[in-house]
Amino acid sequence: MKILIVASSLNQESKSRQLADELELALKDKDDLEIDLLDLKEADLPLCDGGAAYEDERVIAAKEKVEAADGIVFASPIYVYNVNAAMKNFVELTGHSMKGKVAGFLCSAGGRMSYMSVMSLANSLMLDFRMFVLPRFVYVAAEDWEGSALKDEIKGRIGEFATSFQDFVGRMLD
Ligand SMILES: Cc1cc2nc3c(=O)[nH]c(=O)nc-3n(C[C@H](O)[C@H](O)[C@H](O)COP(=O)(O)O)c2cc1C
Numbered sequence: 001m002k003i004l005i006v007a008s009s010l011n012q013e014s015k016s017r018q019l020a021d022e023l024e025l026a027l028k029d030k031d032d033l034e035i036d037l038l039d040l041k042e043a044d045l046p047l048c049d050g051g052a053a054y055e056d057e058r059v060i061a062a063k064e065k066v067e068a069a070d071g072i073v074f075a076s077p078i079y080v081y082n083v084n085a086a087m088k089n090f091v092e093l094t095g096h097s098m099k100g101k102v103a104g105f106l107c108s109a110g111g112r113m114s115y116m117s118v119m120s121l122a123n124s125l126m127l128d129f130r131m132f133v134l135p136r137f138v139y140v141a142a143e144d145w146e147g148s149a150l151k152d153e154i155k156g157r158i159g160e161f162a163t164s165f166q167d168f169v170g171r172m173l174d
């Protein structure tokens with residue numbers, strides 16, 4: 001089983017990247033699992049133009065990672081009640097390679113009020129790309145951090161998410 005974690009924040013001190021790292025740690029010791037982490041800060045993808053961008057070698061490399069994965073975890077900051085633009089752009093560029101795979105969400109937000117913000121992307125993943133969305137996601141707000149460290153309770157929730165996600169991908173592969 002292969003799981004791709006996509007971290008979409010372009011901020012060098014990204015909190016959602018920390019969530020992605022914590023998930024990678026939680027998945028690391030599980031059996032029969034390969035993990036890949038794609039950080040969009042480093043991928044330097046062009047903006048989707050619906051044309052030439054699909055031929056860009058950076059886009060092709062990202063698409064190959066998506067194609068190789070059975071499940072994709074979207075680790076995104078919440079910007080203006082949605083995932084950030086870099087994540088939306090990533091889906092515009094590679095979404096057609098996500099068909100039939102499992103999706104999951106880790107979100108870092110400022111406050112608790114944006115809890116439903118990933119639902120518009122989740123709907124698109126389900127309806128455009130026939131993805132199966134894990135109905136449990138990790139939503140972290142500013143108060144869930146102690147300075148720059150995640151509170152233990154949230155680490156526990158990421159551990160539960162890791163187990164649920166692996167289980168869900170496994171069921172879809174059967
Ligand atoms: C442009 C912008 C828009 C934001 N919009 C929201 C929002 O709608 N709801 C919210 O709870 N936080 C919002 N925030 C706060 C971020 O979600 C929060 O700082 C998050 O931890 C950033 O994740 P990152 O460090 O991985 O980039 C916004 C921040 C920025 C810069």
